[in-house]
Amino acid sequence: MYLTLHVWRQRNTEAKGRFETYTVEAEPEMSFLEMLDVVNERLISEGGDPIAFEHDCREGICGSCGLMINGQAHGPEAMTATCQLHMRKFKSGDTLRIEPWRSRSFPVLRDLVVDRTPLDKIIQAGGFVSVSTGSAPEANLVPVQRDKAELAMDAAACIGCGACVAQCPNGAGQLFTAAKVAHLALLPQGQPERDQRAIKMVETMESYFGNCSNYAECEAVCPKGISIDFIARMNRDYLAAKLTRG
Amino acid sequence: MTLDAKIPSGPIQDKWDKARFDLKLVNPANKRRFEILVVGSGLAGGSAAASLGELGYHVKCFCYQDSARRAHSISAQGGINAAKNYRNDGDSIWRLFYDTVKGGDFRSREANVYRLAQVSNAIIDQCVAQGVPFGREYGGLLDNRSFGGAQVSRTFYARGQTGQQLQLGAYQALSRQIATGQVEMFPRTEMLDLVVVDGRARGIVTRDMVSGEVRSWSGDAVVLATGGYSNVFYLSTNAKGCNTTAIWRAHRRGAYFANPCFTQIHPTCIPQHGDYQSKLTLMSESLRNDGRIWVPKAAGETRSATSIPEAERDYYLERRYPAFGNLVPRDIASRAAKAVCDEGRGVGHGGRGVYLDFADSIQRLGRPAIEARYGNLFEMYERITGEDPYQVPMRIYPAPHYTMGGLWVDYNLMSNLPGLFVIGEANFSDHGANRLGASALMQGLADGYFVLPNTISDYLARHMGEKRLATDHAGFAAVEGEVEERTRTLLGVGGRRTVDTFHRELGKICDDACGMSRERGGLEAAMGKIRALREEFWQDVKVPGEGRELNQSLEKAGRLADHFELAELMCRDAAEREESCGTHFREEYQTEENEARRRDDEYSYVAAWEWTGEGNEPVMHREDLTFEYVPPSQRSYK
Numbered sequence: 001m002y003l004t005l006h007v008w009r010q011r012n013t014e015a016k017g018r019f020e021t022y023t024v025e026a027e028p029e030m031s032f033l034e035m036l037d038v039v040n041e042r043l044i045s046e047g048g049d050p051i052a053f054e055h056d057c058r059e060g061i062c063g064s065c066g067l068m069i070n071g072q073a074h075g076p077e078a079m080t081a082t083c084q085l086h087m088r089k090f091k092s093g094d095t096l097r098i099e100p101w102r103s104r105s106f107p108v109l110r111d112l113v114v115d116r117t118p119l120d121k122i123i124q125a126g127g128f129v130s131v132s133t134g135s136a137p138e139a140n141l142v143p144v145q146r147d148k149a150e151l152a153m154d155a156a157a158c159i160g161c162g163a164c165v166a167q168c169p170n171g172a173g174q175l176f177t178a179a180k181v182a183h184l185a186l187l188p189q190g191q192p193e194r195d196q197r198a199i200k201m202v203e204t205m206e207s208y209f210g211n212c213s214n215y216a217e218c219e220a221v222c223p224k225g226i227s228i229d230f231i232a233r234m235n236r237d238y239l240a241a242k243l244t245r246g
Numbered sequence: 247m248t249l250d251a252k253i254p255s256g257p258i259q260d261k262w263d264k265a266r267f268d269l270k271l272v273n274p275a276n277k278r279r280f281e282i283l284v285v286g287s288g289l290a291g292g293s294a295a296a297s298l299g300e301l302g303y304h305v306k307c308f309c310y311q312d313s314a315r316r317a318h319s320i321s322a323q324g325g326i327n328a329a330k331n332y333r334n335d336g337d338s339i340w341r342l343f344y345d346t347v348k349g350g351d352f353r354s355r356e357a358n359v360y361r362l363a364q365v366s367n368a369i370i371d372q373c374v375a376q377g378v379p380f381g382r383e384y385g386g387l388l389d390n391r392s393f394g395g396a397q398v399s400r401t402f403y404a405r406g407q408t409g410q411q412l413q414l415g416a417y418q419a420l421s422r423q424i425a426t427g428q429v430e431m432f433p434r435t436e437m438l439d440l441v442v443v444d445g446r447a448r449g450i451v452t453r454d455m456v457s458g459e460v461r462s463w464s465g466d467a468v469v470l471a472t473g474g475y476s477n478v479f480y481l482s483t484n485a486k487g488c489n490t491t492a493i494w495r496a497h498r499r500g501a502y503f504a505n506p507c508f509t510q511i512h513p514t515c516i517p518q519h520g521d522y523q524s525k526l527t528l529m530s531e532s533l534r535n536d537g538r539i540w541v542p543k544a545a546g547e548t549r550s551a552t553s554i555p556e557a558e559r560d561y562y563l564e565r566r567y568p569a570f571g572n573l574v575p576r577d578i579a580s581r582a583a584k585a586v587c588d589e590g591r592g593v594g595h596g597g598r599g600v601y602l603d604f605a606d607s608i609q610r611l612g613r614p615a616i617e618a619r620y621g622n623l624f625e626m627y628e629r630i631t632g633e634d635p636y637q638v639p640m641r642i643y644p645a646p647h648y649t650m651g652g653l654w655v656d657y658n659l660m661s662n663l664p665g666l667f668v669i670g671e672a673n674f675s676d677h678g679a680n681r682l683g684a685s686a687l688m689q690g691l692a693d694g695y696f697v698l699p700n701t702i703s704d705y706l707a708r709h710m711g712e713k714r715l716a717t718d719h720a721g722f723a724a725v726e727g728e729v730e731e732r733t734r735t736l737l738g739v740g741g742r743r744t745v746d747t748f749h750r751e752l753g754k755i756c757d758d759a760c761g762m763s764r765e766r767g768g769l770e771a772a773m774g775k776i777r778a779l780r781e782e783f784w785q786d787v788k789v790p791g792e793g794r795e796l797n798q799s800l801e802k803a804g805r806l807a808d809h810f811e812l813a814e815l816m817c818r819d820a821a822e823r824e825e826s827c828g829t830h831f832r833e834e835y836q837t838e839e840n841e842a843r844r845r846d847d848e849y850s851y852v853a854a855w856e857w858t859g860e861g862n863e864p865v866m867h868r869e870d871l872t873f874e875y876v877p878p879s880q881r882s883y884k
Contacts, residue, residue, distance in 0.1 A: 011795075012795070012796070027520060027522070028632075029519045029520050029632075030520065030522055031524070031630075033524065034522050034523065034524050037522065037524055037746070038522055041744050041746060041747075044744045044788060044790055044799065045742075045744060045788070047790075048790070049790060049791065050790060050798070050799060052796055052798055054312065055486060056311060056316060056318070056485040056486055056487050057316075057318060057320070057321045057485040057486075058485070058486060058524060058525045058527075059321055059525075059527050059528075060626075061320055061321050061407065061409075061410055062311070062316040062318070062320050062321065062485060063313075063315070063316060064311065064312065064316055077629075080629060084626075084629050084630065086629070086630065086632070088632055109456055109796055110456075110795070110796040113796065115312070116312060116313065117312075117313075117433075119313065120313050120314070120315075120421065120424075120431075120433075123315075123417070123418060123421045124421040124422075124424050124425040125425065127418055127421060128376070128377075128418035128419060128421055128422045129375065129376050129377045129418070130422060131372070131375040131376055131419075132297075132300040133293070133296070133297040133300055133372060133419075133695045133696070133699065134368070134372075134695075134696075135375075136368070136371040136372045136374065136375035136376075137371065137375065138371055139330070139367075139370045139371045139373075139374040139375075139388060140330075140332065140387045140388055142374075143382075143385060143386025143387055144382055144386050145386055146382045146383065146384050146386060149379055149380075149381075149382045149386075150379075152377075152379045153379040153404060153405060153411075156379050156404075156411060156414065157405075157407065157410075159410075160313065160315055160316075183377065183379065184377050187377050187379065189374070189375055189376070189377045190377050
C-alpha cells in the first residue's frame, strides 16, 4: 500500500515548524511506528534527517508514544495507542497528517517529540500514599470491596500518554489527574490523604492546563478507555475538600 | 582476584538477620551527608531511589525515558510471587526458595534466593499499602493464581498489568521523594560511562538527550538498575530503548560480568510477521493454562489450521511431557517449539510459529469463561495480527525476554568495584540459569525496597568523613573526554549503512548461534562474525545529525556499539560452559531423550568475566556454588 504523509518537522523548541511531505510504501501488517521506521531508514540512507518520534515498549503500556494522526490522538482505532495501531486500518492512497501532541503545556522538543513534564508534576503534588518502605501493615489486614478494587484498577490503568490533553479543545488535564485521584480515593489506603491530595493535585493541574468543559474528547481517545466519570469523582472530592478544609 | 560473595555464616534462615546486624549503619544525622546516584527508575531503581530518599540520603536518579514512570518494568504482565500461603496450599518461604533454586537449574546462590523468598511477603504488604490495586476475591482479600506451572497459588496480580501497577507504585513513592527534594530526578538523561578512581566507583558521566550536553556527576555510591540486555538479539520483548550501555561501560571499567550466556527465551510471543518488524510482543504465559499447543504432523502443511483434522495434528508438548503437558517450564516449551519448526512443521510467516489453540477450552468452558480469563490478551492479539483467536488458533513463537546474567554482585549487591551496586535484572544474582514466572518483579522490588537500602550503609559507613570528589577532578575529565570522543567518532564515520541494519544483522547472528540451542562450532563462528560486523560498523555506519541536539540515531548507535561487545562475551561464555543447564542448551550435552544434561562436577559455578582491554581475551573468574539445602537433581517434567 502507498501512503502520503504530511509530517510536522521542527528542529527544536525555539525553531519554527513546518509540514514536510513524504511518500511511503507500507504493508498492512506493519505497525504505524514500523511504517515510520521505514520512512526514517530511507531518509537516513538518502542523507536526510530522520523524523524524531517518541516510543519505547511498543506494546501500548509505557505511554511514550503518541501522535496526532489526521487530527485524532493515537489515530482512528478506538482504545489503541499509536504503537498498537496497524496499517491495515488504512488503505492504499490515503493521506495522513502526522503531528505532535497539540497542547501549549507540552512544548515540542523536536519533530513529534514533546515535553510532558507537567504530568509528573501533578503526581508529585500528591498522587501517592505516604507510606515509607518497611512501615506497611500485613497486606490482608484491610479488606477492599471487590467492585471498588476493580473500579480503582480501571482508573489506575492510565498510561500517562497525554492523549487526553492533546485532544481536548481546552488542553485540559482533567482525565489524567482524575484517574489518579479516583484510583487512590477508591481504596481504603488512600483515605488519610484524600482531601489534601485532591486539592494539591487539582491546583497543580490548573497551573499547567486548561479548563474542563465536558467535551469528553479525552475519553474518546484514551487508549485505556478511562471514563470521564472519574472527573466527576475528582470534582466532588475537590469540592468537599475545599468546603471542609478551605 | 578471588571473588568473595560475603555470604553470612550460620543457618540459611538466619543469614539475612545476621547480615543486617553485622553491617555497619549510618546514623540518621549523617545520612544527609551522602549522595547516591541511582541509574534507572524501574522496579529496582525506582524503589531503591524512593527508599533511600525516605531514609534521608540525598539521591540523584537518572533515566533515559521522558518520565520515571515509563521504565520497562511497566510492561510486565503476569504477576509477582510471594510466600504468603494465603491459599493454605502448602506454600512457605522454604518452598518458594526451593522452587526458585530448582527452577534456576542449580546455578544461583542459595543464600540470595532464600533472602528473596524471605522478603517476598513484605513486598506485597508494601505495595498494597501504596494502593496497588491487586486482584481481590469477593470477601475483599487478595486473590492469588498459580503461574508458570507452580504447584501452589502464590502469584499476586493486577489484571494483565501487574508490572504497570507495581511500577506506578514505585514511581509514586519516588514522586513523593522528588516533591520533598530528597530525590532529584533527571529524565531523558542517559548514563554513558562510569567513573572509577583508585579502584572505587565515584560517579558517572551522562548525556542530556535533549541538549546533547555531556556531564559528570559525583556520588558516594553508584547504583545501577538499568535492566537486562535482551535487545542484543534485536527482536525481543524488551522496550526499544533497553540497552546494555550502563552495565557494559561499568564492565569495561572493571566490574565483572557474570553468566552472560544465561538469557531467557519466552515461549509465548506473537511470531515475527515481516522483515521490517521492530519488536516482539509477549502474550502472558497464563494462556498455556487453557490453550493447547500443536503443529501439523506433516512438514510443509499448507491447509489452514481449522481444516487440519485432529488425527493430523501433533500436540507435541502433551506427547513428550504427559505429566506437565502444555505447562512445562519456559525453557523446555521454547526449545520444543524451535525443534518442530526446524523440522519444517512450523506455521505462519517463515514457518516460525506454532498453534496455541483454545477450541477445546471454549467448547468445555464456554466462550464467556475464556473471555473472562483472557479477554484483554485476545484483544491484544487481534489488534496486532488481525486474527480472531476465538475463531482460529493463535500463532506463537519464543522470543528473547529476560537476561539472568548481569554484573556480578556479592550478597550485599555490591559489584567487585567498591561503591558500585547493581540491582534488579542488571545483576546476575537470583535466577541462576532460568527465571521462573512472576519472579522478576519480586526480585526487582526485593533489591530496591528491602535489600539495597539495608546493605548500602555498610559501604558508606566505612567511608564516613571522606570528601566526595569534585567533578573537575582529573578522573571525571578523562572519562568525559572519552565519551565526547566516542560521540565524535560515531558521527564522523560517514558510512552507508543505518544503525538498524547492523542491529538486525547482529540479532540474527546471536539468535542463530546463541539462542535456544547452542553448539561450540556455531558459537565460535558467531564470535568471528560479530567481530567482523563490529569492524564494519565502525567503518560504515551512518549516523546523521549532531551531538549537541536531540539525536535518536546517535543514541541507538552508541547502544549498539556496546551490544556488539557484549554479544561476543555472551557467545564466549556459552562456548566455555560445556554443559546444558536451564535456558543454556548445548547440543553436545543432552540426554538420550534430548533433554538438558547438566554437569555439576565441573560447571557448578558462576562465570564472572573480567575485561582486560580492547582486543584482549577476557579472563574468567569462578565463584563456586555449593548447595547445602537443595540437593541438585535433574529436572523432570515427564
